[in-house]
Amino acid sequence: MTELFPTLSTRLRELKDLSGLVGLASWDQETYLPPKAVSARASQLATLQGLYHERLVDPALGELLSKAKTSARTEDERALVRVASLERDRAVKVPAKLVRELAEAQSRGVEAWKQGRDKGGFPVFAPALQRLLSLRREQADAIGHSGDRYDALLDGYEPGLTSQQLLPVLERLRDALVPRVAQWSKPSQDDPFVGRRFPKDAQWRFTLRLLEDMGFDFGAGRQDLSTHPFTGGTHPRDVRLTTRIDENNPFPAIFGAIHEGGHGLYEQGFSEADFGTPLAAAPSMGLHESQSRLWENLVGRSAAFWEHYYPILHDEMGAALAGMSLEQWLAQVNRVERSLIRTEADEATYNLHIVLRTELERALLSGDLAVSDLPGAWSDASERLLGIRPRDDREGVLQDIHWAWGELGYFPTYALGNLYAAQLHAAAERQLGPLEPRHRKGELRPLRDWLKQRVHEAGYRYPADDLVERVTGSRLNQADFVGYLDRKYGRNS
Amino acid sequence: MTELFPTLSTRLRELKDLSGLVGLASWDQETYLPPKAVSARASQLATLQGLYHERLVDPALGELLSKAKTSARTEDERALVRVASLERDRAVKVPAKLVRELAEAQSRGVEAWKQGRDKGGFPVFAPALQRLLSLRREQADAIGHSGDRYDALLDGYEPGLTSQQLLPVLERLRDALVPRVAQWSKPSQDDPFVGRRFPKDAQWRFTLRLLEDMGFDFGAGRQDLSTHPFTGGTHPRDVRLTTRIDENNPFPAIFGAIHEGGHGLYEQGFSEADFGTPLAAAPSMGLHESQSRLWENLVGRSAAFWEHYYPILHDEMGAALAGMSLEQWLAQVNRVERSLIRTEADEATYNLHIVLRTELERALLSGDLAVSDLPGAWSDASERLLGIRPRDDREGVLQDIHWAWGELGYFPTYALGNLYAAQLHAAAERQLGPLEPRHRKGELRPLRDWLKQRVHEAGYRYPADDLVERVTGSRLNQADFVGYLDRKYGRNS
Numbered sequence: 001m002t003e004l005f006p007t008l009s010t011r012l013r014e015l016k017d018l019s020g021l022v023g024l025a026s027w028d029q030e031t032y033l034p035p036k037a038v039s040a041r042a043s044q045l046a047t048l049q050g051l052y053h054e055r056l057v058d059p060a061l062g063e064l065l066s067k068a069k070t071s072a073r074t075e076d077e078r079a080l081v082r083v084a085s086l087e088r089d090r091a092v093k094v095p096a097k098l099v100r101e102l103a104e105a106q107s108r109g110v111e112a113w114k115q116g117r118d119k120g121g122f123p124v125f126a127p128a129l130q131r132l133l134s135l136r137r138e139q140a141d142a143i144g145h146s147g148d149r150y151d152a153l154l155d156g157y158e159p160g161l162t163s164q165q166l167l168p169v170l171e172r173l174r175d176a177l178v179p180r181v182a183q184w185s186k187p188s189q190d191d192p193f194v195g196r197r198f199p200k201d202a203q204w205r206f207t208l209r210l211l212e213d214m215g216f217d218f219g220a221g222r223q224d225l226s227t228h229p230f231t232g233g234t235h236p237r238d239v240r241l242t243t244r245i246d247e248n249n250p251f252p253a254i255f256g257a258i259h260e261g262g263h264g265l266y267e268q269g270f271s272e273a274d275f276g277t278p279l280a281a282a283p284s285m286g287l288h289e290s291q292s293r294l295w296e297n298l299v300g301r302s303a304a305f306w307e308h309y310y311p312i313l314h315d316e317m318g319a320a321l322a323g324m325s326l327e328q329w330l331a332q333v334n335r336v337e338r339s340l341i342r343t344e345a346d347e348a349t350y351n352l353h354i355v356l357r358t359e360l361e362r363a364l365l366s367g368d369l370a371v372s373d374l375p376g377a378w379s380d381a382s383e384r385l386l387g388i389r390p391r392d393d394r395e396g397v398l399q400d401i402h403w404a405w406g407e408l409g410y411f412p413t414y415a416l417g418n419l420y421a422a423q424l425h426a427a428a429e430r431q432l433g434p435l436e437p438r439h440r441k442g443e444l445r446p447l448r449d450w451l452k453q454r455v456h457e458a459g460y461r462y463p464a465d466d467l468v469e470r471v472t473g474s475r476l477n478q479a480d481f482v483g484y485l486d487r488k489y490g491r492n493s
Numbered sequence: 494m495t496e497l498f499p500t501l502s503t504r505l506r507e508l509k510d511l512s513g514l515v516g517l518a519s520w521d522q523e524t525y526l527p528p529k530a531v532s533a534r535a536s537q538l539a540t541l542q543g544l545y546h547e548r549l550v551d552p553a554l555g556e557l558l559s560k561a562k563t564s565a566r567t568e569d570e571r572a573l574v575r576v577a578s579l580e581r582d583r584a585v586k587v588p589a590k591l592v593r594e595l596a597e598a599q600s601r602g603v604e605a606w607k608q609g610r611d612k613g614g615f616p617v618f619a620p621a622l623q624r625l626l627s628l629r630r631e632q633a634d635a636i637g638h639s640g641d642r643y644d645a646l647l648d649g650y651e652p653g654l655t656s657q658q659l660l661p662v663l664e665r666l667r668d669a670l671v672p673r674v675a676q677w678s679k680p681s682q683d684d685p686f687v688g689r690r691f692p693k694d695a696q697w698r699f700t701l702r703l704l705e706d707m708g709f710d711f712g713a714g715r716q717d718l719s720t721h722p723f724t725g726g727t728h729p730r731d732v733r734l735t736t737r738i739d740e741n742n743p744f745p746a747i748f749g750a751i752h753e754g755g756h757g758l759y760e761q762g763f764s765e766a767d768f769g770t771p772l773a774a775a776p777s778m779g780l781h782e783s784q785s786r787l788w789e790n791l792v793g794r795s796a797a798f799w800e801h802y803y804p805i806l807h808d809e810m811g812a813a814l815a816g817m818s819l820e821q822w823l824a825q826v827n828r829v830e831r832s833l834i835r836t837e838a839d840e841a842t843y844n845l846h847i848v849l850r851t852e853l854e855r856a857l858l859s860g861d862l863a864v865s866d867l868p869g870a871w872s873d874a875s876e877r878l879l880g881i882r883p884r885d886d887r888e889g890v891l892q893d894i895h896w897a898w899g900e901l902g903y904f905p906t907y908a909l910g911n912l913y914a915a916q917l918h919a920a921a922e923r924q925l926g927p928l929e930p931r932h933r934k935g936e937l938r939p940l941r942d943w944l945k946q947r948v949h950e951a952g953y954r955y956p957a958d959d960l961v962e963r964v965t966g967s968r969l970n971q972a973d974f975v976g977y978l979d980r981k982y983g984r985n986s
Binding site: 013014017018020021024025028032033034035036037040041043044046047048051217218219220221222224234235237238239275276 | 506507510511513514517518521525526527528529530533534536537539540541544710711712713714715717727728730731732768769
């Protein structure tokens, strides 16, 4: 019996090692993998993920966990067993046949989505989506739910959160934002950076400087380039950010680096005692996203931040920013515009894109919306929420890859990130005093330290919403976020 | 029964995928791993290697292989079963307890070796070496041999080769080289590149140019920087070379890149039909080394080669090579000198370092030489073979890490590389005609294509010595190598 926890720890560390290696192989695939090695890497990843799954559902681990459940004595032991069981139970419940069918349907979904985008539009993708929906329903039933299948899927990204908690918040957010965004929106203008060229090296150095100032530890992580920026790595001491550089526009590199840096600080911030255990992880994707969005938007798009960093950027860029004042720069950084593409949306409008997707994917899953009616429903919702209709499926229902992957319940995490970010930022200011005077001097560490102590070091000990409540005193709400926007863009009449 | 080979293939591809991932994690460790992640990576690698071993010794695989042995119908099926069984049988024979003890003794060996080098010399390392010898003897007995334990270890690097074949060749090599090296040796001179600075970027570009010309496919591989150059990767379509750059001396980058490029061409040259099977591998370390040394020495240190590339290098380096003629450059590239350090030795002297180590490690393993007498024996052998005695253990018995890893039987593979390289080069010229006129024009592809067709594509189908005999008409010998040296450095009187 005394051997129980050491044996369990060894098993769990092995799983962490394997998922770390999945992280390495995935990171490498996006950064340094030679082009002809793509199918070799797919096979390597499939083998590794298969082994991970095999180890996770191994009945011996199940037995260890159920013994450990009754003999756990400390809070940490109980948390360890709870979190490990959470992941294992989900995996065990889904039959191997369904896992295989989902993997195949996902591959076909992505293929059909690409084809539809290239030519033929939504009808090319529709049958694959139909199949994915049916498999996801099956999966939701296998996992179990109390009447709302969506909850079973949502739980895969936001453990513990139910539609009953989520939907009222999203509705209030929608009702607050639709009129505000309509009022704040400025008509599109020409490329603000036309004729300017931002040297790659200078952009790279500036992003490293920002990450350094944020407290990202380059002894325990790195930044590389990739087409689609992401945060990955193998371990809290090996956190890998990527960014992309566009010589015609410095925004992707700068805000990409700050965004991924926020994710990276979270990964580096777990408690050392938790390394190698499932506790060294975020309790939800929404909370992870809160860290990237807090840094990117609430800090990185603030006037105080740029009062410090714009002169530095100006120096670094040489001629590229000649004649552009801090005020002009800030106007670009914070321009609100009702536009069609989620990934290009500003911090306010963005959330309406999420509301739209959440409404539609819930209706698809429940069957209230037929797949064939989706493009029309999309256009109508777009008109209702954003005041504009897409001209084609690429601008509309085919713009995101998520549904082609069969991801349902994922989109809300992006909005949750914004809401949690505002809640945490408000709590930090209540506890630390106003942050702007510090950020105006480039002092970003007090906020980083506060987040580490309150959020990062807790790891996976509490469900996201419970952790946020412990730290801020409030459960998930839209009020802090709307308040933040009102202070920044002006109160809605 | 019809399912037998597909099932076996799946199992073997899984093993290849896992060893590819070991390759990735190791490559990453030497190139991009953040410094604080060293122990996390050690754990990840240990987990992965443990899984590999577990899958390899799985009795179900053994059963598949023994069924496949009797039902194999084609040459390729028979080769596949033979090679897979070779690796599995070795792994099965060594008890798990001994594997663990060896791993621990190796860690302690490397630690003691480092300490001894820092302070205290050989006596600090001696007990660890004693322990490693005793475990290696146990391992050799577990693997099995016909009287000579050394053969069981040698077989791990050179499958099929015995001391009975190896030793007479090394003796003839020694007897030919001792007087020749004494005669060719030129006394050490000052740093030939003193006061010159070779820009990193220019060195990097030049190495890429050379690799491109050799036929290295950058769509299926890459070059990066590391402290100790090596060739790794995850798959024949994902071959990763590393080199190092010294701004005061262009040799490490240039000859390092050509050397690793030779290894890399071998890895990229396996037959596509063999990918994912154990046949996509070299049959021995010596034969692998023959490819690096053939390119580095027989091609890369030839006058013909530099007649083409020296003007290009000269242009690339700008002022750094001002006033240095092709003849002066070649004199540096091919300077023979009896010196103490193996890794810095020229292509002729190098082999005497190997003879020395092979003699001593055989005597240690058999017990003819006591560990405590090793430093003295080393100095005496150094005097006898090289005409010089080390001043301390760092210059002598503690210069290489191999014994600290418990590697016995490994050193001969370096000399085998030189011998096989000369045999293959001579055969290529018999079949293709003289290569120098082509190399004088920078046409390196004919040799690359010949090696690919004759050596690389055969993979692991034949033991190294058999393959070399099929390609060259002769079994392992020193004559081609000594003949090559004589033509280059002048016949010994």
